[in-house]
Amino acid sequence: MESSGKKSAESSEPSARDLRLQLKERDGLVREYLSRLRWLQAEFENYKKRVTKEREELTAYANEGLVTQLLDVSDNFERAIGIAKREEGNRSIIQGLEMVYTQLQNILKKEGLVQIKAVGEPFDPFKHEAVMRVSSNDHKDGTIVEEIQKGYFFKSKVIRPSRVKVVKNP
């Protein structure tokens, strides 16, 4: 067993040159794998950091979707109260409605909803959206003269820009 093993080993013994080539090939592979590993590891580290950041954001803004959907409800409350007030009578019902509206607003405020200031402010495209322009002698260019739809911040993020009318003199 031993002798035959030795014999076959001798006959198939690769030359030094072959071995060197093999070694070089292996070296190349090792380098490639190592670089891939480093790449992957670095990416994983970055990924972990990003996920942590994203999770923080997610927790902070978890209610954003719900709050955004409730903006329509809040708008409609304002419209209902506004129109009801134009007519005489029903004082107590209007008062009740106003209370419910305040209740809703307080909940939203507690969650981090803040109304964006609009009328009289200079137009700022980072929180306002222009839907109309008007000319006016009483106002400077770029002043907001009318709010068509209220805009809101949720914490530090604009979840809905205010839709506004802006002064633009020819």
Add this chain to the structure above:
Amino acid sequence: MAKIIGIDLGTSNSAAAVMQAGRPVIIPSAEGATPAGKMFPSYVAFTKDGQRLVGEPARRQAVANPEGTATAFKRKMGTEHKYKIYGKEYTPQELSAYLLQKIKRDAEAFLGDEVTRAVITCPAYFNDNQRQATKDAGAIAGLEVVRIINEPTAASLAYGIDKLEKELKIMVFDFGAGTLDVTILEFGKGVFEVKSTSGDTQLGGTDMDDVIVDYLNDEFKKDTGIELKSDKMALVRLREAAEKAKIELSTTLTTEINLPFISADSTGPKHLVQTLTRAKLEELVSPIVERCRPSVERALEDAKLALGDIDKIILVGGPTRMPLVRRFIEEIMGKKVGRGVDPMECVAMGAAIQAGVITGEVKELLLLDVTPLTLGVETLGGIFTPLIPRNTTIPTKKSQIFSTAADFQTTVTIHVLQGERPMAAGNTSLGQFNLVGIPPAPRGIPQIEVAFDIDANGILNVSAKDLATGKEQAMRITAPTKLSKEQIDRMIKEAEKFAEQDKKRKEEAELRNQADSLAYTAEKTVKDLGEKITKEQREKIESAVKDLRGALGGREIEKIKDRMENLKKALQEVSTVIYQQAAQKRAGGRKQYGEPPKEKKDEEVVDAKYKVVDEGKE
């Protein structure tokens, strides 16, 4: 090595993506997402005081500052056209560069690293001049454009077409917010070749919103005589509602549009309440969709191809999410369209994949596999208890502690299965083995750790270890014949189909387990308490246990439930002290993870897709 990002520089909207762990991810826009999704509008604006705005803020101020705002400048790329804004001239590539600069900033914030290189997409019909202009735009923005690729090619990459080792003829139907591009590509030997392009630069999803708004306006006018479109505030609400309804009707058949207090006249406030069905929406927009037909036909004609020659259809752009658009294309082509990648993001994603290929990041070597089906073991009552859920990336390892189902049970059978059904019988058996020599103990006491370990090659090692004695038994399962995609899909579909029925069976099995456990606890309680309870009480419990056991022999679920209640009552009647003792026992029993495995005789192995390689070591 720094990342190369992929950019979809669109006429109305743009987006960028980057490879993350082998997958393209859309880079979020700093100013937040628009209603269009993760893309941002391709707008650049200058205010009178010289401030430059890009993306969403630029779009928001367009109405107030039309002469300072530019968009759709992609259409002028490669021409001598100059945009004159407040006395200064800008070339289309300079304006495009402002978009690219913003993307660069967003990407750097996202990756936390400097970004200097990019792959940018352009329409297939762009000539050398236009492509050079795109490259120049990159250079102005401080980005080296390592490659310009065609938008339809990028979309094909996102769909993994380049991985198919086949020659294919592909039609890419790109229906955007404002333009339609139809491209026919030929793919072979890793190369995409453009055979023909056609399209319509004045056709898109915005046209659809317009007809919906008109319809809602007309309907309201019929009821009330009020023209909503002349009231700016009402129009804003109307347009928003129309867009929302359009998107919603891609997944539902009917939607409710509610706009209270939209207007008022002398008779009081008016509300818009309108139900819009998908059928109505399709009736409204179908003339617009129909306008796509000539472009499709022309593309085929120019490529000198017949309808049947196209192997694959890829849809790009938000409006292609509409079932009507998909049906329209499928009807013309007589072929199903490809799905699975977000049609609005696929161009940016394809560009990122191309970028990944250039950095060498996309390599087969790193593609990790996932388990296509859930792997688990059979436990008491024929329940399938999952250990590794489907779609888990491998290599992975999971273990769980099980216990015995009977007193003084010395052998447990580990029956390994794969599948999505809750009952073991519905799934495919991969093999089983016994762990013997467990020291005799009451049921629920021995702790047997079952571990599943799948290596990178998909070979599953299952081991069971008695934690008391350290005795271990293992089995190796390889996948000599991998399940085909069809088989896996079939198994998943079956699981959905039988979900209701399976749930019932599982509940039944669980109820039986509970009943059995209750009977056992009751007997044990009686034995433990001995003389502490009266003979009457003992007999009452014993007869209730007997009744329950009798019911368990039958198939009537209600009977088992009733008798369980009877036994519980009998137990409760015994003094509170005794009841508390029993409760402690039950709670103690629950601490064991999962259900005890059922003792099972060696049975035939059903249709194993995996083969047992070696039976374990003692």
